[in-house]
Amino acid sequence: MTTWTCFDVTMDGAVAHVRMNQPQRHNAMTPAFWAEIPQLFRQLDAAGGVRAAVLSSVGKHFSAGMDLSVFANAGTLGTVDVAARERFRHQLRQLQGSFHAIAEARFPVIAAIQGGCIGGAVDLATACCLRYCSREAWFCIQEINIGMMADVGTMNRMPKQIPEAVMRELAYTGDRLGAERAERLGFVNGLFDDAAATVAGALAVAQKIAARAPVAVAASKEMINYTRDHSVAESFTYMNALQPGVFDPEDIARAVAAQKAGQPAAFADLPAIAPPLG
Numbered sequence: 001m002t003t004w005t006c007f008d009v010t011m012d013g014a015v016a017h018v019r020m021n022q023p024q025r026h027n028a029m030t031p032a033f034w035a036e037i038p039q040l041f042r043q044l045d046a047a048g049g050v051r052a053a054v055l056s057s058v059g060k061h062f063s064a065g066m067d068l069s070v071f072a073n074a075g076t077l078g079t080v081d082v083a084a085r086e087r088f089r090h091q092l093r094q095l096q097g098s099f100h101a102i103a104e105a106r107f108p109v110i111a112a113i114q115g116g117c118i119g120g121a122v123d124l125a126t127a128c129c130l131r132y133c134s135r136e137a138w139f140c141i142q143e144i145n146i147g148m149m150a151d152v153g154t155m156n157r158m159p160k161q162i163p164e165a166v167m168r169e170l171a172y173t174g175d176r177l178g179a180e181r182a183e184r185l186g187f188v189n190g191l192f193d194d195a196a197a198t199v200a201g202a203l204a205v206a207q208k209i210a211a212r213a214p215v216a217v218a219a220s221k222e223m224i225n226y227t228r229d230h231s232v233a234e235s236f237t238y239m240n241a242l243q244p245g246v247f248d249p250e251d252i253a254r255a256v257a258a259q260k261a262g263q264p265a266a267f268a269d270l271p272a273i274a275p276p277l278g
Helices: 031-047 082-103 120-127 142-146 154-160 164-173 179-185 195-210 214-229 232-246 249-261
Strands: 007-012 015-020 052-057 109-113 116-118 130-134 138-140 176-178 190-192
Touching: 007 031, 015 031, 015 195, 031 082, 052 195, 082 120, 109 120, 109 195, 116 120, 120 138, 120 154, 130 179, 130 195, 142 164, 154 164, 176 179, 179 190, 190 195, 214 232
Parallel strands: 015 052, 052 109, 109 130, 116 138, 130 190
Antiparallel strands: 007 015, 138 176
């Protein structure tokens, strides 16, 4: 098992619990964070045994977002000339890819959020399938407050998750979106009284997902992601290509038999992902 600097990872059956563990920094996203998080989620995905994951954090806030140390190298994030802008674009793609690893994992990822979810943490939350919050939690697209546009996923995913007018309000003003309003808008799936209850609730949902057929859950995630970004007609074409490849009569028979018996079904894990050739 890999030892992580910024995260604690535990397993309960087929459910992974990934916790950001730098409360002294309000779980700010340091260079080590950006290096570890894609590696962590790709490792969990490659193993095949994870059927759902909860992403939470230790401390008062879910995350304060991008740590200023990421901006320390002006040569990397400068835009003074063509070469600098090309380095900037490469760095930006790397940062975005860190959260793509969450969005593209075969298993659903559930965010359990307490306190502030700020700046880059909103990018992170939008890459998750589901979001549960404590009642005092809040979201802030902080980038506009420091003179820049959010660029690691918030502007790309969040407009598909909340009404456009609200998205514009938050992106233009940098105002906070409280948990209760976020739930009313459908951005948050449910509210709990405190951080501990939020994590427990998210883990309970993860266990429920983990009890379903993993191939069907993975295909459902892939299909929903595709439909979000394509027309209805295109999504039907994609489904008609995807479904024959994942339709498993044996899993269906197991699920039906388990329901009749009042027992959980025993499904096979997702296959492990082999490393690239060569």
